[in-house]
Amino acid sequence: MVLIEEKKYKTGSFFLVKTEELAYMRVMKEKNSRTLVIYNPTAGKGRAASQQQDVENKLHSVGLSFLLQRTEAPGHAFQLAKKAGDEGFSLVVAAGGDGTANEVLNGLLQVREAEANGSMIPHFAVLPLGRGNDFSHGVGVPGDWGEAIDLLATGVSRPMDAGKITGGDYPQGKYFGNGIGIGFDTRVGLEASKMTWAKGSFAYVFGALKTFALYPPAPDVSIHYNGQKLDLTSHQISIMNGTRMGGVFFMAPDAKTDDGLLDMCVAGNLNRRAMVDLMVRYTKGTQADHPQVQVHRAPHYTIQARSGSLVCHADGETICLDGKELQVECLPQALMLRGSRHAVSTTGNPVTPGAEFPQEPLEQDGKAQ
DSSP states (O other): OOEEEEEEETTEEEEEESOHHHHHHHHHHHHTOOEEEEEOTTTTTTHHHHHHHHHHHHHHHTTOOEEEEEOOSTTHHHHHHHTTTTTTOSEEEEEESHHHHHHHHHHHHHHHHTGGGOOOOOEEEEEEOSSSOHHHHHTTOOSSHHHHHHHHTTOEEEEEEEEEEEETTEEEEEEESSEEEEEHHHHHHHHHHTOTTSOTTHHHHHHHHHHHHHOOOOOEEEEEETTEEEEEEOSEEEEESSSOBTTTBOSOTTOOTTSSOEEEEEEOSOOHHHHHHHHHHHHHTOGGGSTTEEEEEESEEEEEEEESOEEEEETTEEEEEEESEEEEEEEEEEEEEESOSOOSOTTSOOOEETOOOOBOOBOTTSOBO
């Protein structure tokens, strides 16, 4: 094989070669590429079930060849995504809300973690059918699922970062695409999940009101990042890959999903009135000016509870209710994302129209490792 050019990504390398046989194989792979749509009919409080035929019709109308599989229980999307590469799918689409996106992302990243077994990692895409759709917002996917399908059909992918949190109920770690919350917003999310009668972001608003009524004391924490240590009493810690949580709260308005860093917003020990003021600022993304708020950016954080405990979620999934220590890290360019408005990576990384599977990296002489 004569190597002409190598384009490296942390998810793999892409090559242009002078071999007619390999060029033929590449064309055949593109012709036979398959898309798996993992469809959660319970997303949007069940609204997705009635939208399924419209979604399928739209996918057909833009010329996508796909297999749609409905999820049947929590964890099913994870299992489907985990085996998608071995089953020959080049693209996996999470059609649902943030929970569905998180399961699919975790399934794909488990393959990445064990990529020594030769499994290929499909590209990743999202159709926003849930309530908050915070992950899709953060990575530049249109909020309207029809527009998202139009963008998906362009075949353009770009690298995206992911996060990993270790500790609590997940001593082996759990991946996230949008962000984690410790303290107030986790309690709000737990309360919101009980309010099946509330639509969209209203569930989070009512969840916040109930959390205000309870308002448990804030834990004393130590946060290690960038060789520094921060000791404080904190009601709220958010560490974000994306920008928004709860549909309306911009916890990290300047975060980027391809810079290799996670943005942290940490609030001190606030009374109810100060927390109300802070929540209003969250809706505008102006909390950095609050006297009891600090914002930082780093690739890795360690959060320890010196007194009290850590109540934590990742992408809306509970990590712990009584945690003592959590490790949070960024995984740069963990996946290739398709269907983002960010057609050019915000850090200047190239995008790959119709790119193949990410391949195993090659050594300098062009031979596979």
